[in-house]
Amino acid sequence: MTTDLTIDASSRNTSGLETVAPPIKERRRRRRSGQSWRDALRKDWRLYTFLILPVVFLVIFRYLPMAGNIIAFRRFRPGGSLFGDYWVGFYYFEMFWNDPTFWRVFSNTLILGALTLLIVFPLPIVLALLLNEVRSRRFKRAVQTITYLPHFMSIVIVAGIVLQLTSLDGTINQIIRAVGSDAISFMQMPDWFRTIYVGSEIWQTVGWGTILYLAALTTIDDQLYEAARIDGANRWQQTWHITLPGIRPTMMVLLILNIGSFLAVGFEKILLLYNPLLYPTADVISTYLYRVGIASGSYSYSTAIGLFEAIIGLTLVLSANAISRRLVGSSLW
């Protein structure tokens, strides 16, 4: 065996054999692409065994729940079939359509999603650009290490920190009192929730969000900057005309992904932070769905809401992807 291998390896270096090798490879490939399932299974059955468990997993834990969405159109009885008992058509959809609470949580979701997209999404780009201007490697690395840290915290810890900072004896109220105003009980006032939510999002995600932009920034050709400088472009013009276009594909991909998760705003965080006093601004589709579904047991009704949300999310990501592909030529697939 080993002798065969060495002969093979050494012969590969001789130019005479190398010209023979490609046609064999090509022929093999042609045969492969046209092979039948029976041949594929016979040849690669070991590889297919690798697929069995993961595919079973996907079918049971991802696709079965998708099919389970059918109970949005069917009457579901606890203890009955997973897919409901009988058809009720769009009964549950009409129900939430006529539910004023649904529209309140819907607009709360849109507002929080829009704020996140407008404020939280651009900040990593800004931070990455600022980091990119830092010449001291040591300082840059220190800033990165520190700002990445909150990303590794459990959402429960983040919620705990937010509750601590905003409590009556917390730091924010200490500052407010120091400037002579009265303390504010933030977590009982709906007006403050959006600010607090967005602030905590910034704290937790902006540092980590710079990674992909920093990676994209390193791929920009230095010669472009040189050429621009010779043409008399100042720093700001260089940033505007070279740096930003250079990281545009990254921006677009992340933007599309963000738009896709637009309606899924921080469900777990809100669930941990909010209380009934904050419902007017803090209650979003997913938390409402959780309360109606899990806590009150209206399974079909909340499944209808969830399906509505999921379809909007899928539509958003597909259309954002299509628009991006047409306008700037970058897309997810």
Add this chain to the structure above:
Amino acid sequence: MVTTDPTAHVPDLAAVRNSMRTIKETTGYKVFKYANGAFLALVCVVTLYPFVNLVAKAFSSEGAIAAGQVNLIPRGFNITTFAAVMSDDMFWINYRNTVVYTVVATVIAMAMTTTFAYALAKKHLKGRSFFVGIAVFTMFFSGGLIPNYLLINSLGFKNSIWAIVIPNAISVFNLLIMKSFFENFPPDLEEAASIDGLSTYGVFARIVLPLSKAVLATMVLFYAVSFWNSWFAAFLYMDKAELYPVTIYLRNLLAAATSMEDMGTDNVQIASNVQAVTMVLTVLPIICVYPFIQRYFVSGVMLGSVKG
């Protein structure tokens, strides 16, 4: 131009570059540089402050916290709360649960993700794009909370470790990272090994896995941190205190404090101190390993972005 007569032009270019740089450095750019440095330092302070505040509160007396005196350094030094929390058996039971759930979930997730990614990375595999497709589609459309909840309950996973360790066994994001890594694995090595008589299983276990230690370590960390931090699955499917992970222990503390605040009792401050101690104890392992694992995470994210 440069290529036609390099020796004549290169020094010129360098001179231009230098002159441009010195001009820029002496004017507004210098101001910007210092402002930028100061701003980034401020960002770091703001990022770290909540942690410092947490530690300060954990070591402070309840009275000092209630008086709103605690920010950077502990006031009325107190470690009795630490002793109290650490002598709570339930805290340690829940902590142990977190460790067990994290280890078991990570092992299952790694086994599934690695084999799946390896098979999907084989370009000649018939039906490959279909299998990639059914995995990727779940990133953009999912069954939603209620159907998942009903499914897990009807499988009998309620109040069992399976509810936590099975349903999140494959993260498609991690799967794609591994897949793109395996796609770039030198095919010569695998070919040589199979000529030596190793089957697909042998090649995978004895050639591919040992040479993928870096990416495997990264994936283990991705999964382990996400399982360590997770709380919602346990919150949904477990109603026995001795099964909770430590995140639920903490969550219940927070919830109790919030409801007390609503009722206006003065137990709030006591809870504040206990909360801080519990949070410090929960965060400690992550903070300790963070400096060592951080670069693996960064490289993992980069690896994923290559594929796009």
